[in-house]
Amino acid sequence: MLTKIAGGDIIDPVNGRLGQGDLWIRDDKIVGAPAGGAADRTIDAAGCIVMAGAIDIHSHIGGGNVNTARLLLPEQHAAHQARPAATPLSNAGWSTFQTGCLYAKMGFTTVVEPAMSPGAALHTHLELADIPIIDKATLAILGNDDFLLSMIRDDAPSTMIEDYVAWTVASTRALGVKVINAGAAAAFKENVRTFSLDDVVPSYGVSSRKIVKTLQAAVDSLGVPHPLHVHCNNLGSPGSADTAASTIAAAEGLPLHLAHLQFYGYGTEGKRKFSSAAARLAELVNTTPEVTIDIGQVMFGQTVTISSDVMRQFSARGSASPKKSVIHDGDGNGGGIVPYSYGKDFYGTMQWAIGLELFLLIDDPWRVFFTTDHPNGAPFTAYPALFALLMSREARNEMIAGLSKSAMALSTLAAIEREYTFEEIAIMTRAAPAKLLGLTDRGHLGAGAIADIAIYRRNGNIAKMLGQAAYVFKDGDLVVQDGEITHYRWGKALRLNPSPDKAMVRRLEDYHQQRYGLSLDWFNFPDSAIAREQPFGEVACRT
Amino acid sequence: MAVAWIGNRETLVERAAAHAAALLGSSRCPVFSLDTDIHGTRAAIALAERVGAAYDHADGAALSRETALFTDKGAMTVAPGETRRRADVVVIVGELPQVHHEFVGELAGTVPDLSAKNQREFFLVGPNGASAPPLNNGRAATLLSCGEASLGATLAALRAQYRGRQTSQPVSNFDDFAKALEVARFPVFLFSGDATDGLALEMLQGLIADLNRTSRASGLHLPASKNGWGSALASTWMTGFPLRTGFARGFPDFDPWRYDVARMIAAGEADLHLRISSSIVQPQKKRHRMALIALAKTQKPIAGAAVTIAIGEAGVDHEAVFYSSRTGSLRSVDARAASELPSAATVIRLVASHVSAEAALPC
């Protein structure tokens, strides 16, 4: 089928296409204007902007910890209306089905779950397979697992470490690798309560820095397109900006991605010993080209924090609201679930302002990524409001008027004039994520790209405009019209598929037999276990 | 081989499914009880939404105690693999279901390789005369009891004594326990909702929290039913809620009292019962005014059922995904003796295809 999207304002920074024009789709792909071709279907996009489908690189949408959070908080996500006919189960509050529908309505077509515990890969992929419409991907967590820490301790050759990382990525069907408070979860099992970049995991004698550097090098030499995704030590602590600064410095010329930098943007100034270090971190990011970051913006209201940083979550238990939490010591990281409400008090205001300062003070939209670390800083449903804050100084000032004055006095936010343009939004939420993840088939509107397209009707109200897309296409299927789901379909989980080294597989088989009393096939699964047609889409490694 | 019946009359699966769909379509208050794998659960919940049914596990009471621990209080838990590799003190809390005895035996036959201590000690919390699952190597668990006191009361006394408080009745062998804790690096408490009530589970978590003030400890959840816990996980991602959820109002509504399916049947609220059991078939008391649709591994119609459709056993007749209490996550299992019998999921989807509705099912 040939579709013509007629007369919209095309915003496609990758192909340098900006301005009014037509966009053509044949079946599931974008094509050049066909010579004399008559469209089977024409979408009138006059008065609309036309962008590639958005890509979220860091949103906790499925897997063991996310599901435990749902289980812990039935009172937080009750549904209150019967379902619209076309969208089975999509009215269920905070379900897989609702996740896909809500993302699609905003024009997001690919979302990365950034914290898949390798042992829970099947569970994670089953959940992701029940998220309709959009494509998904996962990052596999390494860096607190005994197998890796033992190899580092024993000075294993780097090729052996690469074989292990490759096996993990392949067997868990991941798109990349994440390390979360490297070594801290292992140390916490030995009753260590705080852990920094140069602290050493007891029993292994391996520092957090060494783990990060080892994984960074392995990911790079394997040609995994996405750089090592790092959740630094000391998340949320006053003074954590020092940790983030040390980690940025540790990139040392190789690509490194730092997740949710806002949660490390904290200095120790002022009478509360809690201040903004955003300007300092932004400057470091600006001058360190091999580093990319996402924000983890805080927005006000009730949410729940879900993290595989079990040590941090354990120490945050006291702030749980409502007063209940789950702390799990897993095979590698485990995790913690702590419900939390961000208030407009000093601390909440400070966190909110620090996130926005980072967004606005980091110059290059190709290296700063749009996230709330869903749901840790805020649920992803806060995205439209966040777009408005980035694109309008006036919207920020209106908000600031209702916030803690003492916090704002310590922030430069009110003085920042920058407003994101639609082109910068298209880079930050489309072009740059595709590049960062190695997805050449999306994030742009050039011929040959998959037809993931978001069309927004221009409106002075940015939140409304970007919150309810006029039209969304996923793989050429029209899935959203006027902000409502019109067609239900299933996306894929994007994965790498490096071939595992046979000697490593034998080693792992022995290891699992000896240490767990189980053969390796207890942890493996065939694609058929997902019970959907073509649940995975393969992405190539760099050669 | 016959695989479907309407009443006692043999029929085609297609026709039995259509009849089941008609019964579901005209039911005022349909209820489902599940004892099936992840994919059977997914299909059943999708059907429940379509027909406005409530669903529960076949042994809903034990599962509900386990889910309530999480929905109401939260917990500190540890993975089974870490328990094997790290637990230097293992405390068995009350009676554990038979299915977990092998793992407990295995813990006794191995040492924690990630612990500096390299050995394990075993304790058992329970009333006088309680017995632990058989431990390997002729080892025994030290009994921590308060005479005939309940498990909850014993755990409360244990917690109080650990905090140095007076208790009306001291816990037997407490000094041994205290001594073990003093040098323990990672004590793990094994618990299940099978024979343990909610208060006891909560008290246990209180004790674990106390221990974590200065050292480490956690609890290993050994579910009363692997199918039950697996269904709870799938239900939670699909609807936001564990079992005992109903769609009577058109959206998922979680109410562990109201949607207790055994209660709904006993109280005469339910007029149609869809029972999905891909493993065992339990006889059921005939209830007037309530129709039964039985999906079971059977070669004959289930007594009293309006419709019976034979299904295979998950993991035996067809591949399956289960919760594994050995890995603490979901596990894919090949068919052990593949057969032609359809899976629960296949039959449920067939029934659903006969229920009139405008949109395709998601599962």
Ligand SMILES: [Zn+2]
């Ligand atoms: Zn995160």
